[in-house]
Amino acid sequence: MLIQALTANAVDVGAIGDAPLVFAQGGGSPIKAIAGIQTDGTTTAVVVAKASSIQSVSDLKGKRIATLRSQTGHYLTLAALHAAGLKYDDVEFVFIPPAAAKLALQTGAVDAWATWGPYISSAKIVDGAREIVNGGKLMSGLSYVVATDNALRDKRENILTYLRSYRVAHQWMLKHPDSYATVWAEEVGLPLPVARDVIKGMVGEVVPLTDAVIAKQQLVSDFMSETRLVPRSLNAHAIIDSSFTF
Incomplete structure (x- = not known):
């Protein structure tokens, strides 16, 4: 890392x-x-599988949440639990890397995934995951x-x-998001819609x-x-x- x-x-x-x-x-x-x-x-969020019964942060009580320890997804989840009036031990954290977390959410081994950037956009756009909270008001x-x-x-x-x-490069990106997304997607191997979605939050x-x-x-x-x-x-x-x- x-x-x-x-x-x-x-x-x-x-x-x-x-x-x-x-x-x-x-x-x-x-x-x-x-x-x-x-x-x-907003590029940090908690997502659940499309068919999940979880609709809000309150529904996370008793659930398993995949994330990386002490990273932005972990921080957001704790902040969201606090805002919802839940205790931090009301959920079970599963600390695994993004590739494993993606699979765990797809197979039902975890109930939610707290992560950021392209992982969130890919989960929503490619896998059909639903976002239940993001860091817009909590981070x-x-x-x-x-x-x-x-x-x-x-x-x-x-x-x-x-x-x-x-x-200067960051300012150019903000003025030319589509051009930047095209280059970025090619460089890192992201689907273009995913790259565009990430840049919207930047x-x-x-x-x-x-x-x-x-x-x-x-x-x-x-x-x-x-x-x-x-x-x-x-x-x-x-x-x-x-x-x-x-």
């Missing part, structure tokens, strides 16, 4: 979600967030460009050049890490410590380098 690659200095820069950033901080990964990517949060919608401490020390000008190019801009952005991340961090996704309270400022302007 990307966090492990960053921690091992196998890569210098990458992009991760708000919950994985907290997980990385809690694990002592030597990385810093250097820019934010603000979306509407920050933030992802982050992150860099290793070593790269920030030794390759700062290169990273700044990358950030500026990344922002609205927003690449933004500097202002106090307002850091405050949003602190709320994510606080919730994750309260739900014991991380073992202690964390200060979001400690994993953020807000010195980059672009």
Whole structure:
């Protein structure tokens, strides 16, 4: 996974979600967030099989939910349970990777799947799964460009050049979503309708890490410590380098 690659200095820069950033901080990964990517949060969701009797978050009580531990789907599920007045142990989490989760949902081995991006879009468009909740009102919608401490020390000008190019490319994507979807689908092997659906949720801009952005991340961090996704309270400022302007 990307966090492990960053921690091992196998890569210098990458992009991760708000919950994985907290997980990385809690694990002592030597990385810093250097820019934010603000979306509407809807690309993270919980889906169920088309024929499932589950219609709402309340119906998840006593059910098995596939997701990745301490990732955005896990975070969303806990936030959704809290909002619905359910306890976190009212459901059984099954921590398995996306390929296994997809099969488990199709075979009925799990009742729901909490995941993100192309996995959600593919489940709905290709497999006919139904979405029962997404992160639009329950998550920050933030992802982050992150860099290793070593790269920030030794390759700062290169990273700044990358950030500026990344922002321009992101703006182009927002203005030309169909063209981007066509190229992206070919590059990663996605059906074109799936790629288009994912991009619909990628609205927003690449933004500097202002106090307002850091405050949003602190709320994510606080919730994750309260739900014991991380073992202690964390200060979001400690994993953020807000010195980059672009």
